[in-house]
Amino acid sequence: MNAETKTKGTLRGFAFELVKLEILTQEVAQKSLQQSVKEKIPFVNYLVEKELAVSLSLVLAVAKYFGLPAFDLDSFDPGSIPRDLLDHLTPVQKRYALPLFKRGKRLFVAVADPTIAVLQEIKFSTKLEIVPILIEAHKLANFAGSVTETQELNLADSMDEAELDNLEITAEEEVEQEITKLDIEDAPIVRFVNKVLLDAIKKGASDVHFEPYEKIYRLRYRVDGILYEVARPPLTFANRVAARIKVMAKLNIAERRVPQDGRFKLNLSKTKAIDFRISTCPVVGGEKIVIRLLDPTSLSIGLDQLGFSDKQKETFTKVIHYPQGMLLVTGPTGSGKTVTLYTAINQLNTIDKNISTAENPVEINLEGINQVNINPLIGLTFAVVLRAFLRQDPDIIMIGEVRDLETAEIAIKAAQTGHLVLSTLHTNSAIETLTRLIDIGVERFDIASSVSMIIAQRLARRLCEHCKTEQKLPEDILLKEGFNQEGLKDLKIFEAVGCEQCMKGYKGRVGICEVVNVSKDLKQAILDNASMAQLVELAGKEGVQFLRSAGLDKVRDGIVSLTELNRVIREEE
Numbered sequence: 001m002n003a004e005t006k007t008k009g010t011l012r013g014f015a016f017e018l019v020k021l022e023i024l025t026q027e028v029a030q031k032s033l034q035q036s037v038k039e040k041i042p043f044v045n046y047l048v049e050k051e052l053a054v055s056l057s058l059v060l061a062v063a064k065y066f067g068l069p070a071f072d073l074d075s076f077d078p079g080s081i082p083r084d085l086l087d088h089l090t091p092v093q094k095r096y097a098l099p100l101f102k103r104g105k106r107l108f109v110a111v112a113d114p115t116i117a118v119l120q121e122i123k124f125s126t127k128l129e130i131v132p133i134l135i136e137a138h139k140l141a142n143f144a145g146s147v148t149e150t151q152e153l154n155l156a157d158s159m160d161e162a163e164l165d166n167l168e169i170t171a172e173e174e175v176e177q178e179i180t181k182l183d184i185e186d187a188p189i190v191r192f193v194n195k196v197l198l199d200a201i202k203k204g205a206s207d208v209h210f211e212p213y214e215k216i217y218r219l220r221y222r223v224d225g226i227l228y229e230v231a232r233p234p235l236t237f238a239n240r241v242a243a244r245i246k247v248m249a250k251l252n253i254a255e256r257r258v259p260q261d262g263r264f265k266l267n268l269s270k271t272k273a274i275d276f277r278i279s280t281c282p283v284v285g286g287e288k289i290v291i292r293l294l295d296p297t298s299l300s301i302g303l304d305q306l307g308f309s310d311k312q313k314e315t316f317t318k319v320i321h322y323p324q325g326m327l328l329v330t331g332p333t334g335s336g337k338t339v340t341l342y343t344a345i346n347q348l349n350t351i352d353k354n355i356s357t358a359e360n361p362v363e364i365n366l367e368g369i370n371q372v373n374i375n376p377l378i379g380l381t382f383a384v385v386l387r388a389f390l391r392q393d394p395d396i397i398m399i400g401e402v403r404d405l406e407t408a409e410i411a412i413k414a415a416q417t418g419h420l421v422l423s424t425l426h427t428n429s430a431i432e433t434l435t436r437l438i439d440i441g442v443e444r445f446d447i448a449s450s451v452s453m454i455i456a457q458r459l460a461r462r463l464c465e466h467c468k469t470e471q472k473l474p475e476d477i478l479l480k481e482g483f484n485q486e487g488l489k490d491l492k493i494f495e496a497v498g499c500e501q502c503m504k505g506y507k508g509r510v511g512i513c514e515v516v517n518v519s520k521d522l523k524q525a526i527l528d529n530a531s532m533a534q535l536v537e538l539a540g541k542e543g544v545q546f547l548r549s550a551g552l553d554k555v556r557d558g559i560v561s562l563t564e565l566n567r568v569i570r571e572e573e
Contacts, residue, residue: 014115015043017065023053042096044113048137055136059112063134066114070134073110073143076100085126095141097122105129112137121234125192189240192233193248197266197291199230201274204508206293210245212238212286224461224509225334242280242287249278256287275364294363306336306343307457307511309545309553315453315517320344320422325452326415328402330427336459336511337424338363341398344422345369348396357398358385374400386410390419399423405441412442415450429547430454430516431535434526448523456514456547458568460560463494464502468558471495481562482552495561510559512569514547 011019011026015033018024024032024047036046044062047053063070085099085107097118098110107128109119114132123130135143196219200208205221217238219231233241246253249262262278275294280287303313319327327344329337342364349355349368360374360382370392372385382399383406389397390410402408402423415421427433433454437447471493478488496505516522516539525538540546545553551569554560 014062014065018053018058018061021061023057023061028052042111042113042116045096045137045141048112055138059134059136062112062114066132066134068114068132068134071110073135073139076143095144098135098140098144099126100133102128106131108133110135110140110143112140117234117236121188121236124231124234125188189237189244192237193241193244197274197276200291200293201268201295203503208291208293210238210241210289210291212283212288214285223503224506225459226461226503228503238286242289245278245289245291246280249276251278251280257282277361277363303343303347306340306513307554308513308515309550311543312513312515312545315515316344316455317347319453319517320347320420322420322452324415324418324420326411326421326423326450327453327455328423328425328433328451329455329457330425330430330433331457332426332428334459335457336509337457340455340457340511341422341424342366345396345398348420353395354393355396355398356389356392356394357400358382358389359398359400382407383410386414390414394419396420396422401425402437408437408440408442409446412446412450415452416446421450427456429536430456430514430544431532431539432456434535435532444526444529448518448526451518453518454516456516458512458547458551459509460512460551460554460564460568461506462508462510462559463496463561463564464499464505464507466501467497467499467505468494468561469497471562473562481566482548483556487556491556492558493555493562494558495563505561506564510554512547512551512554512560512565514545514550516544 011029011033015024015029019026019029032046032050032052033043036043039046041049044058047058048055059070062068081098081100082102085102096111096113096116099122100108100110102108105128107122107126108131109122111119111132112135114134119130119132196208200221203221203223205223206225207222209218209220209222209227211218211220212235215235217233217235218229219233220227220229222228242256243253246260246262248264250264251260251262259282260278260280263275264278265273265275267273277292277294279290279292281290282288303317306313306316308316319325329340331337345355345357345366349366351368354370355368356370356372358372358374362371362373365371372380374380374382374385382401382403386397386399386407387410394414397411397414397419399407399411399421400423402411402425411421411423425433425436427436431454433456434447434451437451438444473493475488478491478493479485483491498505501507519542521542522535522538525535530538547569551560551565555562555565
């Protein structure tokens with residue numbers, strides 16, 4: 001009772017219990033708690049390692065206080081522990097928490113102190129219910145040493161064993177000495193990051209977000225343009241994951257105050273490699289890491305996958321084979337403009353063509369094409385690179401984006417002097433691109449004499465063929481959405497449901513396109529100072545299918561839901 005009175009308000013929990021049982025004095029308990037936290041050693045293990053308490057007395061006290069079973073490891077064979085149970089721990093962690101065996105969805109873990117945080121890490125990594133079994137601290141440490149000697153730590157998950165074994169990180173060939181030690185000690189983090197990257201590749205993610213907050217650590221994938229939360233690893237993972245990714249990208253792991261950018265490549269096999277672009281940013285909770293996945297196969301698709309109608313595909317194919325002129329692709333960020341440009345480049349990439357591209361940055365390396373990374377910090381701007389291209393005997397030039405009058409004027413001059421120029425702009429529609437060029441200062445006669453075709457596009461998520469369900473809507477709603485009365489007779493539209501084969505009812509994306517071939521009449525209208533409304537009216541008379549109409553066709557064909565169409569294309573567009 002006296003011990004309880006003395007320690008009240010200064011100690012709590014198990015340390016308070018040990019003082020009550022007179023196993024420790026208040027002073028020793030208080031000091032041991034502080035030191036165990038400082039040295040990052042579990043409280044019970046610290047007491048045993050410093051010989052401040054008898055191991056057997058401690059394990060009996062722990063068992064009584066927490067209501068957990070005690071176990072003697074003397075008769076347990078170290079070689080009987082399945083190797084996959086040890087994948088989740090470093091050698092140091094194994095001294096304090098050692099998985100012994102699994103029964104169904106329960107994992108029995110030997111510990112001397114059941115309050116240690118590593119149990120939560122094991123739970124996250126294994127997705128199993130953790131059942132602590134109490135072991136005397138010194139026996140657990142000795143047994144962990146025997147396990148390490150008899151079993152090799154396996155860093156491959158059973159599902160992805162072959163793939164993980166074949167991973168090669170080419171950006172990590174020369175790592176500083178102090179990082180090497182961190183790399184070894186954080187072997188489970190290496191495995192965790194590899195698993196995340198492989199899972200992102202399998203799910204078709206374009207970006208992976210590692211986001212630390214005050215109390216949680218969140219992992220999200222961007223799949224088909226939408227962010228999905230996929231896991232909440234322990235918050236203790238955050239700094240180690242950030243350090244691991246920085247090592248892979250050859251960034252400064254000691255610098256956490258400013259953003260950093262880097263790249264690395266994973267060679268999954270002899271024939272398949274994925275490039276990753278890394279961006280770090282200091283946030284309130286630590287460092288947010290965003291990884292962009294750059295799969296060369298994703299930007300090397302055929303015309304049939306772009307979402308063009310037969311008429312649009314015919315126009316596109318004809319214009320990209322013109323000997324000169326300008327092709328512009330427009331739309332918001334993430335609308336697939338780069339995919340369309342790379343598809344055109346792949347169609348044109350033959351031995352008799354000299355093709356050069358200026359990009360910020362170059363996302364995919366293409367054999368046979370001369371690609372330049374724009375770097376404004378050293379004066380390597382689009383305009384500077386374009387001037388250099390014109391002295392390199394080009395046939396085809398691709399510019400990442402027309403951002404200013406200087407770039408636009410050089411590009412137009414190139415298009416007027418026997419070169420095919422491909423580029424992008426950020427506008428909502430194809431016709432609006434013409435007025436945007438006028439707004440930034442390009443003369444109307446230059447636009448009329450150089451621009452051959454404009455493509456406006458959006459990317460919409462495809463309905464999953466396995467689970468999409470017919471949607472019944474009133475006739476007045478369908479008419480309001482843009483369907484005509486005649487087309488309602490046999491109209492069937494579908495909505496997203498969700499199944500194991502997809503992400504909430506959607507799988508993959510399809511382009512919705514507006515293709516405008518700048519005809520002689522449109523060129524003349526531009527020269528005659530026609531307004532945008534007049535240009536739109538003229539394009540409509542020439543048979544141009546505008547974005548909303550193209551989207552409704554995708555809905556009618558059961559490819560896109562009406563909800564998704566309204567998400568990517570506003571009705572006024």
